Amino acid sequence: MPQSKSSIHSFRQIFFLYIGFIIVFACLYLLPVSKTGDLSVIDSLFLSTSALSVTGLSTIDIGAELTRVGQSILMVEMQLGGIGVVVLISYLFLMMDKRITVSSMLLLSKDQNQYKLSSITSLALSVLIIASIVETICFIILFGEIRPRYDNYGDAVFVTAFHSVASFTNSGFDLFGDSLVSFKHNNLFLITTAITIFLGSLGYPTMMEYILSFRKRKTLFTRINIRMHLLLLFAGTVLYLLFESTNVLRELNLWDKLTNAFFFSATSRNGGLTTLDVSSLSITTVLCLMFLMFIGGASSSTGGGIRLTTAAVLLAKIGSVAKSRKEVVIMRKTITQDTIDKSFMIFFTFITLFFISTILLTIWQPQDLEPIMFEVLSALTNTGLSFGITNELAIPSKTILILLMIIGRIGIFSFIYTIFKVEKAKARYLKEDLAVG
């Protein structure tokens, strides 16, 4: 886990770059031209963080309290967040020479001293191109569905564009006022949006692999991601049908039940748009939803959570212990101890942050445990779903959620390395086994 000095240095650079962007955009929302009424500094910081980390939680009603200019800035920030994060994370992988993922995606030359800068540029470009293509297709399909809702042609164009960007970047913001509740019966709309969200959370490395080498055998990273994605998408749909058919899906016909359950499963990791009122879901469903949010999307994607490969490694580790095997094997590949170690660390820090933040929020929030826990997890996993308590949060609670959104997006390690000093290697101590558990 401990990194070289240079990669820790780049972790820090990225962290400060990220914070810089948040502050700049927060200032833009505070301009008179962006807002329709009053906007406090903490709310603009919250909005800016939520957009750059493509979370989608908001303490204000962005449809009513931002002008079209403000909403346009938001759209730019989401797009930047969605692309920027992928580029940043890929850059980190390059710095750490994790060539498996990144070079196979970019088909880069193996000359390590030369490729770093040029690869970042070409990566950023290719990511931007993919994003534009997917968003344009989404726009074309959905414009006809959104057009009838607006008298003004320009409004319809803007709202459709906003929705396309929000879907592909998994940012989960909406201008409809009640997320996608009014599209509950529009299957074309839901399935198009679900696929757009899915492509975003698939991750660019995987998409690039499919585009550039469709017939070739995929990397382990891509095969795990695809399998986990489809498995969880299916599991989510089944669970939601099972637990909600007689509850919030009660009044829908069979076909609508299916599309809405499927859509909700796709948006759980971590799209954030919803046709269902989260606070009306049964406790069982909320817990299943939280489980999906926690696992999240692929690494180097716009999805959040501990990420699919992390979950796969943890599962494989459990399997190997149960079978009393020394090696952890996924699809006939042995996973390195370093990767296993890192996966456990991610799991541990996620749980710890989730728990400590929930405790802190309960101090300032009068709500029940369930909505508070949910809100914290939604911020940490960059999901953006909510019981609707976001605008009731106290300032310390908002501050904590801002931190969680940042940590959830750029990774716990960049955060840790920024805060703590890096020590020189110490003298080795005697090794000792210790009775645990």
Add this chain to the structure above:
Amino acid sequence: MPQSKSSIHSFRQIFFLYIGFIIVFACLYLLPVSKTGDLSVIDSLFLSTSALSVTGLSTIDIGAELTRVGQSILMVEMQLGGIGVVVLISYLFLMMDKRITVSSMLLLSKDQNQYKLSSITSLALSVLIIASIVETICFIILFGEIRPRYDNYGDAVFVTAFHSVASFTNSGFDLFGDSLVSFKHNNLFLITTAITIFLGSLGYPTMMEYILSFRKRKTLFTRINIRMHLLLLFAGTVLYLLFESTNVLRELNLWDKLTNAFFFSATSRNGGLTTLDVSSLSITTVLCLMFLMFIGGASSSTGGGIRLTTAAVLLAKIGSVAKSRKEVVIMRKTITQDTIDKSFMIFFTFITLFFISTILLTIWQPQDLEPIMFEVLSALTNTGLSFGITNELAIPSKTILILLMIIGRIGIFSFIYTIFKVEKAKARYLKEDLAVG
């Protein structure tokens, strides 16, 4: 982590031995002489598991629904659970040759082929002697406090004995009907009980080390346990004072506030007796309590949870990552990768079991999330505190809690090894790093 065939075999033996004991005692509670009215099979199994695993949750009112004979059987089972578990776990450590902990405790000869059987006998004996001494002292101090409450001398003796055993074994059962709520203002009673609980959760290895070699430098195991114990005891007291001074501790004077907070902190890991109504605590306090329950007591003690050393190793690992150090160091000792691996596995399986069980319980239970989560954690960590929903549980819920109490007590590994087949070592695959998180 993967163990040799012989130690896996002994894991299984212990598991089946444990289940055997639970069934035998469950049958004893079903005898007409043990019960005052009807007792269902599931309730007697629940009671028997709760007693042998020294948890203290009960679906029946043991003061009213068991006869003195039944209560005596319960007392024997708690004592057996409290001692037996320690002996069993120590036996496992012996099988796995973790001599650091066990041999230093028993001052055994190093001859590995000879010592195993005799050491178990001497261990069991010394554990029984320590238990008897502590429980007798507790009895002597508390008899005067309990005597005035009963007209009958015999009743007072029985109840005091029962309470002493329940305290030292950390089993948390009580015959007072409302746990220790009526002793809220009896500081002598509370402090004596707290110390008795504390000694139980300290663990026999640590107690033996202090008895046998008071002035010598202690083992790493003991030093970690003592430090963590005192730290958490202090932290718990402060947190409870902080969050409950104006809530459930409101009507107490300053001194009573202190004793009750201290007592509750001692009983959180994992005594299970309480002077406070858990369901009246603020959400923040409940979460802090759950944190303490989760961490629990020492390995080879009557406490539960992930255990103190596990928590210390996880913390040290985080520290080493933050400082970008390769080695995990506690008190100038490097912790082996195997120990770190095992600690993460324990943490991961605890969280997973907790989460999955909570989801399952929400299917059958109409209660809110908070009491259900709490009940599940209380069973898994063998704490025995409850929001008072234990007697409202459906049969599937009771079955899940029974499994959790067993797993929490004898360890997840014995459970896993019993369920899964052990495979032969497989051919090695190519190693591969994988992008996680």
